[in-house]
Amino acid sequence: MLYSIKNFIAHKFLLRELVIKGIKLKYRRSYLGILWSLLEPVLMTAVLTVIFGTLFNNNNPLFPLHILSGRLLYSFFSSATNMSLRAIRSNASMIKKVYVPKYLYVLSSIIYNYLIFLVSLVVLFGLAIILKVYPTWNLLLAWLPLVLLFLLAFGVGMILATIGVFFRDMEYLWSIIMTVIMYASAIFYYPEKILSSQYWWILKYNPLFQIIDMFRKCIMGQTMSMFSLLYASGFTLVTIIVGCAFFIRKQDKFILYI
Amino acid sequence: MEKGDIVVNNVSIKFNLNPEKIDNLKEYVIKKLKGEISYQEFWALKDVSFELKKGERLGILGLNGSGKSTLLKTIAGVYKPTTGTVRKSGLLMPMLELGAGFDMQYTGRENVFLYGSVLGFKRDFMREHYREIVDFSELNEFMNVPLKNYSSGMRARLGFSIATVLKPDILILDEVLSVGDAKFKKKSENKMMELIEGGTTVLFVSHSLSQVQRICNKAMILDHGKMISFGDIDEVSKEYEKIIE
Incomplete structure (x- = not known):
């Protein structure tokens, strides 16, 4: 344990550099830069509001806020886990040549996506003000679901990163699973109807839905x-x-498979 | 343990070679159910032990596939020994497979700082040495070009410059001096000599025996993962000449 902490401190600059690297490479040669990360959820929310608002006859004026909050949290989880899945293999050239604690690649993928996610929350606050949803004391608890979301992504990311080294088709499998999770997270519909049906357990035991639900309640007061x-x-x-545990058990074998 | 010391104790490395490489879940499940998964054991290193004191330069000789690179990677910490231990102290600078662990999308300049952080150095520290690294590599006009556009010689030059300017306690070189033009080769050998006078421990793999003789004062011969000889450079290189005849 003491050794791990020492090891982490010795490599803290690397963690920072890896996060910066992700951000730099993402926005290099893109004129709109970080605006893209803000534009995407806005457009998606507009489309989803029109489609599902009409489809389900949903006239609730706060429906866009419901969609946007769910969508932002889901896309963080989705991109963070997808990036973790490839974290080890995409850094193979470095891992092959110098010793680096390998979990740093997973951690930096999560942090990088989390920073972009935090910036994109600006859009959410903008929309809340437009829809006249004002902060209440409940908003002070919003950090709870946000911290849980980060930690959950990290835990899942560590599992996926390990599997991703050995099985290349995990990427396809995971994108299917993420689609299932999307439908099971009540992003573009209100959960009440399903929660009172015989399929209530799908939502109830989906941790991502629970986190999204907590977050929504915080912003809706x-x-x-x-x-x-x-x-x-x-x-x-x-x-x-x-x-x-899984990652630590397998990490010495990574080098033989990348 | 003084900085620059290396103690390698009974190190063995076992690879499980799959006769056919299975890298997807679908195949794995099918083969597993049929019971068709088998591994072939392969010992890349067997029971290698030696000690180096600060400032000693070890040349590692051996034919292709004898385990030279595996040994260097194990000391660098890239491979973990199956059994045995490697102990080392001080700043270790590995130069494996022609170049450091660079990112190809990143520019030369960014890679200097990234690689510095891999070794545990702050940005400020790297900034102090940046000029010196660029000057030595003679890549000044390419520092803002992504590394994917570098030639392999240029990459090796940049890697070598970072590695030597930072004055490591232990330097690991795998066939590094064989790239680059004759002029840079000469310059880098001089730089090596400078480091050696400063007391850097060097582990060196090269297929050129004369180069090993110039740089190293000790040598070992590896054969199929076993250390068959270890000692002063003159004795060992005589023995090696007999083997390659």
Whole structure:
């Protein structure tokens, strides 16, 4: 344990550089730069609001806010886990030549996506003001789902990064799973109808849905449910333990497969 | 343990070679169910032990596939020994497979700072040495060009410059001095000599015996992963000449 902490401190500059590298390479030669990350959720929300608002006869004026909040959290989770899945292989040239604690590549992928996600929350606050949803005391608790989201992505990322080294088709499998998770996270519909149907368990035991739900309640001025908090925290904790244990057990073999 | 010391103790490395490479889940599950997954053991290194004191220069000799690069990678920490231990102290600078761990999308300048952080150096520290690195590599006009547009010689030059300007305690060189033009080769050999006088421990792999003799004071011969000889450069190189005849 002491050794791991020392090792982390010795490589803290690398973690910073890796995060900066991700951001620099993403926005290099793109004129709109970070604006792209803001534009995408706005356009998607507009499209989803029109389609699903009409389809489900949804006249709730706050529906766009519901979609945007769900969409932002989901796309962070989706891009962070996808990037983790490739984290080890895309840094193969470095791993082959010099010793680096390998979890740093996973951690930097998550942090990098998280920073972009935090910036994109600006759009959400903009929309909330337009729709006249003003902050309440509940907003002070919004950090809870946001921290859980980061940790859950890290735990899942560690598992995926390990599998990704050995099995290249995991990328396809994971994109299918992410689509399923998207539909099971109540992003573009209100969850109440499903929660009262026989399929309630799909939403209830989906940790990402619970995190999104907590976050929505914080911005809409409602109290988050205790079950959401406990279940999502428990699930996250288990995922991180499993992810780190799995990664540590297999990491010495990575070099032979990349 | 003084900075620059290396102790290699009974190091063995085992690779599990798949006769056919399985790298996707679908195939793996099918083969696993059929019970068709088998591994072939292959010992790349067997029971290698030696010690180097600060300032010693070890040349590693051997034919292709004898485990030279594997040994260097193990000491650099890229491979973890299956059994045995490697202990080392001080700043270690590996130059494996022609060049450092660079990012091809990144420019030369950015790579200097990235590689510095891989070795645990702050930006400020790298900034102090940046000029010196660029001047030595003679790549001044290419520093803002992405590394993917560099020739392999240019990459090796940049890697070598970073590695030597930072004055490591241990320097690991795998066939590095064989790239670059004759002029740079001469310049880098001089730089090596300067480092050696400063007390840097060097581990060196090259197929050129004369180069090994110029730089190293100790040598070892590896054969199929086993260390068959270790000692002063003169004795060992005589032995090696007999082997390659």
